[in-house]
Amino acid sequence: MTATPDRTASPYQLTVIPQAVVAAALDRLLPQSKAVVEHVYIEAAEGRLVNPDSLFLRPDPDPAHRERIIALPAYVPGESSAMGIKWISSFPGNLDLGLPRASALIVLNDLLTGFPTAVIEGALISAHRTALSAAVGAQALYGGERRVGRLAVIGTGFIAETTVRTMAADGWEFASVAVHDLDPARAEGFAERIAGHTARALTADSTREAVADADLVLLATTAVLPHLADASWFKPGAVVLHMSLRDLTADAMAGAVHVVDEVGHALRERTSLALAVAGGLVGKEEVRNVGDYLQGRVKPDRERLAVYSPFGLGSLDIAVARLVLDQSVGAEGVVVVPGFSG
Structure with a gap:
């Protein structure tokens, strides 16, 4: 391991960076952050990451209760190497309290x-x-193209909105966006907020209506059990960004091209893809890392449905956090605690 310690700071010093400073840094760092994500995915495909399995803490083991906290440790090698852990909670009930889910x-x-x-x-x-x-997965599966006729968004939470806004800032163009959520008011509000990023934004009464004729589908729900059972709802050659990982049934996964961030991680925790592989409907050898596409080792097949199911590597969080830290030195709001560790 090549260490690049910060020689300007005491090893006992701790820097605390609050959300407002993080937001300002991320606004400035889109090209660099995207390059970091691509780098991490290539490193994953080459087997060079130190990215242990994430650890799930569920206060109530009943699957009907969706509260969980996840620990994601990682070491990222390279010129801007970094090491650390993300500790993230997901409490869907927070939304009823007017609080963020995560x-x-x-x-x-x-x-x-x-x-x-x-x-x-x-x-x-x-x-x-x-x-x-x-964005990286969609671009890889589109062969570099960033123009979409119709985008369908299923689930209208913070992740979905951040994804649409980020893709638009990265140069993606959507002729129209169809939005569906179990809460129609949330769907309407979402469509209004993203109207500036598309020629036309509309709501749909059902998932099937939203994905019909969609070239690109973003699944960003909080589902814990698969519920979308019919792959024929999707347009041939569509790309499905299965970010929530548990929307598609195993039967619906059969016959598609399957792409992940890292195969070993993606086939865990009863994800749709893990269930499909365990059930023999998708061969593990058929699942490819997105890093293989980024390096040109695999070419996109635009004739078949492609399902991109990134499990979420802690390496991404650690690498982007290192960027934010480097960009935030001396910024207003940053708190430095000398002698924190001794």
């Missing part, structure tokens, strides 16, 4: 000493890297 923090550790060097608000970083993951 909250998170990221801890970065010094590569030489292992001491914690920074605590960074992580919910925005997590959403930003998820959105960029969608």
Whole structure:
């Protein structure tokens, strides 16, 4: 491991970066963040990441209860190497309280000493890297093209909105967007907010109506059990960004091209793809890493339905957090705690 410690700071010093500073940094860092996501995916395809399995803490093991906290540790090698962990909670009931569903923090550790060097608000970083993951995957499966006739969005939470806004900022063009949510009022509000990023935004009464004739589909629900059972609803050659991982039934996964961020991680925690592989409907050898597409080893097949199911690598959070830390030194709102560790 090549260590690049910060020689200007005491190993006992801790830097705390709140959400407002993170937001300002991310606004400036879109091209660099996207390049980092692509780099991490290529490293994953080459087997060079140190990205242990994420750990799920579920206060109530009943599948009907969706509250969970996830720990994602990682070490990212390279010129801007970084090491740390993301600790992110998902409590859907927060929405009824007027609070965000997810909250998170990221801890970065010094590569030489292992001491914690920074605590960074992580919910925005997590959403930003998820959105960029969608953008990178979509671009890879479209062969570099960033013009879409119709985008369908299923689920209208923070991740969905961040993804649409980030893709638009990255140069994606949508002729129209069809939006569906179990809560029609949320769908209408979402359509109004993204109207500036598309020629036309409309709501749909059902998932089937939304995805009909859609070239690109964004699934960003909080579903814990698969519910979308008929792949014939999708247009031939469509790209499905299956960001929520558990919307499609195993039967609906059969026959599609399957792309993930890293195969070993994607086939865990009863994701739709894991269920399809376990049931023999998708061969594990058929599942490819998106890094293979980024390097040109695999070419997109525009005639078949493609389902992109990135599990979410902690390496992305750690690498983007390192960018944010580097960009936030001396910024107003950053708190430095000398002697935090001793």
